[in-house]
Amino acid sequence: MESYKFIVNPVAGGGKAKAMMPKIKEYFRNAGADFDIYQTRGPCDAIEAASRSAEEGFDIVVAVGGDGTLNEVLNGLVGTKSVLAVIHGGKGNDFATAVHMPREPEKACRDLLRAETKDIDLGKVLDRYFINTVGVGLDAAVALRVNRGVRPFTGVSAYIYAFFETLLSYKVIDMEIDLGNIKLKMSPFLVAVGIGQAYGGGMKVLPDAIQDDGLFDICVFNNMNRLAMAYHFPKVFSGKLKDIEQAGMYRAREVKLKLSEVSPLHLEGEILFGDRMHFTLEPGGMTVICGSAPN
Template sequence: MASYKFIINPVAGNGKAKKILPLLRKIFNKAAVDYEIYFTTGPGDATGAALKGARDGFEIMVAVGGDGTVNEVLNGIVGTEAKLAALPGGKGNDFATAVAMPRNIEEACKALLKGETKYIDLGKVMDRYFINSVGVGFDAAVARRANRGVRFFKGVSAYVYAFFETLYRYDFVDAEIDFGQGPIKTTPILVAVGIGQAYGGGMKIVPDAIQDDGLFDICIFEKVSRPLMVYHFPKVFSGRLKYVEQAKMFRAEEVKIKLSEPCPLHMEGEIFTGDRMHFTIQPRVMPVITGKK
C-alpha cells in the first residue's frame, strides 16, 4: 500500500485547495492508507515539506494547489524516491491536466489511490527544475503584471487587462536561440519551452508536446505588429497559434537563449528575470501519478 503526503496550499485558487480537505480525509480514511496532511505557510514552504516527506518515507507527494505548488513540491523531491502527484486546486492546473488528473476531486482521489505511474521528462533552467512549461518574454511580462493585481478586475478579465497594458508598454529585445546547431537570431514576442502542452491556465502554446520523448517542444513567436498580436494571441487557447506564420515550432534536447536585455521568465507560477538561459532535459526520470487508465 502506498503512502501519501498531501501538501496543501491554503491560499491557492482563493482557498479552493483548502475546501477539499473534508472530502479528502473521508476518502483516504475509508481507504485505510497511510497519509499525512501539511498546510504550507508561505512561498517556498512546499519545497521543504516535500523533501521532509520524502525523507520520512512517503511514497507519493501530492501537491494540492495550482502549478506553483506543483513546482515547489517537485523541487523538493527531485533525486529522492518520491513520486509526484497533483490534485487540481489552483488558478492554473496545467500540470494536473497534462497528467490527465480528473477535475472532480473524488475521481482524482481514486486515481491517486490507484497510483498508476508514468515516467516523464524533467526540465531544468536557472538552477530550478520544471515539469511542465516555461515562457520567456511577453507572456511572462503579462503574468507578472496580472500577479501584481489589477484594480477592479479579477480572473480572466484581470489577465486581459494585464495583456493590453503590457502590450502597450512592452519593449522587444533581440535574442539568439541555440538548439545545439548554431544560433537563430530573432526578435521574439515570446519563447516557450514545454514538456507539457499548456501553461497559464490552459494556453496551449506547444500543443504537440509529448511528456516522455526526451525533447522539449519550443515555440518562438516572432515579433508582429501590436494589432496582429491582438489578432493572433487568442489562438493560443485553442492550440491554433502554431498555424500562424510567425509562430515557429521546434523540438530539441537543449535550448540556450541569449537576450540583449534581461527579460521576465515564468516557470509554473513563479517569475524570474534573466538574459542568459540554458534549458536542459533529463528523459523519463520523474515518476508521476497519472489519471490515465
C-alpha cells in the same frame, strides 16, 4: 500499500485547495489509506515540506494547489524516490490537466489511490526544475503583471486582461537562440520552452509537445503588428496559434538563450530573472501519478 503525503497550499485558488481537503480526508480515511497532511506556511515552504516527506519515506507526495505549489513540490522531490502527484487546487492547473487529473476531488482521490505512474521528462533552467511549460518575453511580462494582481479579474480572465494591457506597452528584447543544430538571432515577442503543452490556464502554446520524448518543444513567436497579435492571440486556447506565419515551432534536447538585457522568465507560477538562460532536460526524470480524465 502506498503512503501519501498531501502538501496543501491554503491560499491557492483563493482558498480552493484548503476547502477541498475535508472531502479528500474523508475519501482516504474510508479507503483505509495511509496518509498525512501538511499545510504550507508561505512561499518556498512546499519545497522544504516535499523534501522532508521524501526523507520520511512517503511513497507519493501530492501537491494540492496550483502550478506554483506543484512546482515547489517538484523541486523538493527531485533526486528522491517519492512519486509526484497533483490535485487541481489553484487558479492555474495546467500540469494537473496535463497529467489527466480529474477536477472533481472524489475522482481525483480514486485516481491517486489507483496510483498509475508515468516517467515524465524533467527540465531545468536558472537552477530551478520544471515539468510543464515556461516562457520568456511577452508571456513572462504578462505573468509578472498577473502576479501583481489585476483585480477584479482572476483565473483565465486575469491572464487575458494582463495580456492586452502588457501587449500595448511591451518592448521586444534582442535574443540569440541556440537550439543545437539551429541558431537564431531575433527580437521575438516570446519564446516558450516546454515538456507539456499549456500554461497560463489553458493557453496551448506548444500543442504538439510530448511529455516523455526526451525533447523540449519550443515556440519562437516573432515580433508582429500588435493589432494583428491581438487578433490572433485567442487562437492559443485551441492550440492554433502555432499555425500562423510568425510562430516557429522547434524541438531540441537543450536550449540556450542569450538576452540583450536581464528579463523575466515565468516558470510554473514562479518569476525568475536572467540574461543567460540554459535549459537542460533529463529524460524521464520524474515519476508522476497519471489520472484518467480525458483531455
